[in-house]
Amino acid sequence: MRRGRLSPVGYVFVLVAATLWGLLGSFSKLAFQEGITPLEVAFWRAAIGSVLFGAHALVLRQARVAPRDLPAVLGFGVLGISVFYAAYQLAVQTGGAALAAVLLYTAPALVALLAWLLLRERMTPGKLGALALTLLGVAAISLQGGEVRLSAAALLWGLLSAFTYALYYIFGKLYLSRYATATVFLYALPVGALGLFPLVEFHGKSLLAWAAVVFIALLATYGANLAYYAGLRRLEATRAAVVATFEPVVAAAVAFAWWGERFGPLGYAGSALVLLGLLILTLEGRGKRP
Structure with a gap:
């Protein structure tokens, strides 16, 4: 391992990325408040x-994708x-910014389950335990008595x-082992925008609404991805993934301070x-090459 692999700068980059991602939900709520629809x-x-x-991709000459991968x-x-x-x-x-961020972090558990069902990857005791913790966590959130309630719609979209x-x-x-992140997003993002375009009803926007949208695109999307992958170049993938779990913590704290979103104790x-299930799944892959 290279000496710079565990540079403290790597942790700073990943923390910056997690913080920016954690702000995404609250700035989205600001955009909604200013009359912009989720779509x-x-x-x-x-x-x-x-x-x-x-x-980014054009300046760095990272625009080429092999035809077979298009x-x-x-x-x-x-x-x-x-x-x-x-x-x-949506x-x-x-469901609110905090709940959306927590439900988003059930993704690694879904990856483990799908890999077991579809790719025949081994289901280890650690993975089973992490899946159980994730399911218990979602159940606990759904039964809590706080101001944030897990409705059917929030659960579905989350x-x-x-x-x-x-x-x-x-x-x-x-x-992503073949292409730079900017190369993939150069093609994927326009397709994603075109897929959404027919579903969007556009409205006039205030300066505050545009500020929220620009923050989401410039900092919580472009900037966060650049920071995360800059950190990943300096850290082991496992360490970066664990540090990135700071995202839902930021999301919950900002949603509480800004929007008054409060979970109950449960x-x-x-x-x-x-988050504990996510940590177990992350550590389960420690030392394994992707």
Whole structure:
């Protein structure tokens, strides 16, 4: 291992990424408050992000994708961008920023389950324990008595966002070793924006609404991804994944301070179980090559 592999700077980059991702839900709520629908927020996130990543890829000459990989990259644009971005925004609208972030982090458990069912990967005791903790955590959140309530719609959109986010793990395992992140998003983001465009009803926007949308695209999407992968170059993947679990903590804290979102005691316990399950799954893969 290279000496710089565990540089403290790597932790700073990943913490910056997790913080920016954690702010995504609260800034989305600000956009909703200013009259923008969840699907329009998702569209502008993809559209503005495509310009930013496109410029990045072109400047660094990272635009080439092998023809045989284009169908997979474009398909990722539909599921990983159109569906994921829309589902996450709808999860924030129906359940709040904190709940959407916690449900999103059930994704690694879904990855383990799908890999066992579809790819015949071994289901270890650690994975089973993590799955059980995740299910218990979601159940606890649904039964809590706080101001944040897990409605059927919030659960549906939250788990759909987690499922489509889980595709990032699988797609990344197959393709991000071949291409830079900017290369993939150069193609995937415009496809994602086009997939959302027919569903969006556009409205006039205030300066505050545009500020919220630009923050989401520029910092919580483009900036967060750049920071995360800069950190990943300096840290082991396992360490980076554990540090990234700071995201739902930030989301819950900001949602509490800004929007008054409060879990009941059972909700906070359930959130802790989801994060504990994520930690177990992350450590389960320690030392294994992706």
